Amino acid sequence: xxxxxxxxxxxxxxxxxxxxxxxxxxxxxxxxxxxxxxxxxxxxxxxxxxxxxxxxxxxxxxxxxxxxxxxxxxxxxxxxxxxxxxxxxxxxx
Amino acid sequence: xxxxxxxxxxxxxxxxxxxxxxxxxxxxxxxxxxxxxxxxxxxxxxxxxxxxxxxxxxxxxxxxxxxxxxxxxxxxxxxxxxxxxxxxxxxxxxxxxxxxxxxxxxxxxxxxxxxxxxxxxxxxxxx
Numbered sequence: 001x002x003x004x005x006x007x008x009x010x011x012x013x014x015x016x017x018x019x020x021x022x023x024x025x026x027x028x029x030x031x032x033x034x035x036x037x038x039x040x041x042x043x044x045x046x047x048x049x050x051x052x053x054x055x056x057x058x059x060x061x062x063x064x065x066x067x068x069x070x071x072x073x074x075x076x077x078x079x080x081x082x083x084x085x086x087x088x089x090x091x092x093x
Numbered sequence: 094x095x096x097x098x099x100x101x102x103x104x105x106x107x108x109x110x111x112x113x114x115x116x117x118x119x120x121x122x123x124x125x126x127x128x129x130x131x132x133x134x135x136x137x138x139x140x141x142x143x144x145x146x147x148x149x150x151x152x153x154x155x156x157x158x159x160x161x162x163x164x165x166x167x168x169x170x171x172x173x174x175x176x177x178x179x180x181x182x183x184x185x186x187x188x189x190x191x192x193x194x195x196x197x198x199x200x201x202x203x204x205x206x207x208x209x210x211x212x213x214x215x216x217x218x219x220x
Contacts, residue, residue, distance in 0.1 A: 057166030
């Protein structure tokens with residue numbers, strides 16, 4: 001639940017999602033769900049020449065199970081808030 | 094709040110699906126469920142190659158199991174019409190790969206494995 005809540009706070013920010021098939025997609029975080037499925041808008045594939053497979057796609061839904069990394073903007077990360085939330089989750093979650 | 098993004102907004106739209114084995118299938122989304130199983134109408138597979146243009150294989154009405162889906166993209170018909178698929182050259186997408194644990198000389202090792210047939214499709218090495 002912690003990361004679901006955390007990603008909800010990041011809606012509207014630019015993120016880069018790296019998938020398990022090495023594809024990396026940059027876009028604006030539109031929404032997230034309990035499975036950490038991610039919807040991105042105005043996407044741009046990171047190495048577009050190598051991966052032209054999504055040239056006609058503007059918005060996409062990424063299945064949570066296939067995500068390797070979600071790269072976040074540094075100013076989108078509040079370490080203190082994350083620490084508190086983690087402690088709370090470990091205690092009662 | 095907990096149903097989140099869902100594919101509701103994409104029903105009856107043309108979508109581009111990337112599957113876990115690296116295939117790209119384009120079609121009209123007719124239905125879906127919580128497991129991301131989808132029903133795809135008028136679908137065709139786009140096969141990318143470094144040697145020739147994109148090949149389109151007609152499939153028809155398909156159910157794709159959610160287990161096997163990586164990405165569901167909303168296809169922009171305008172952008173797609175501007176693409177000359179016959180000129181596109183690209184390596185096929187990589188499969189997602191699975192983790193396996195094996196022992197070597199009594200030591201446990203975790204490694205990511207791919208179906209061997211997928212890697213041997215092209216003559217050039219896949220980076």
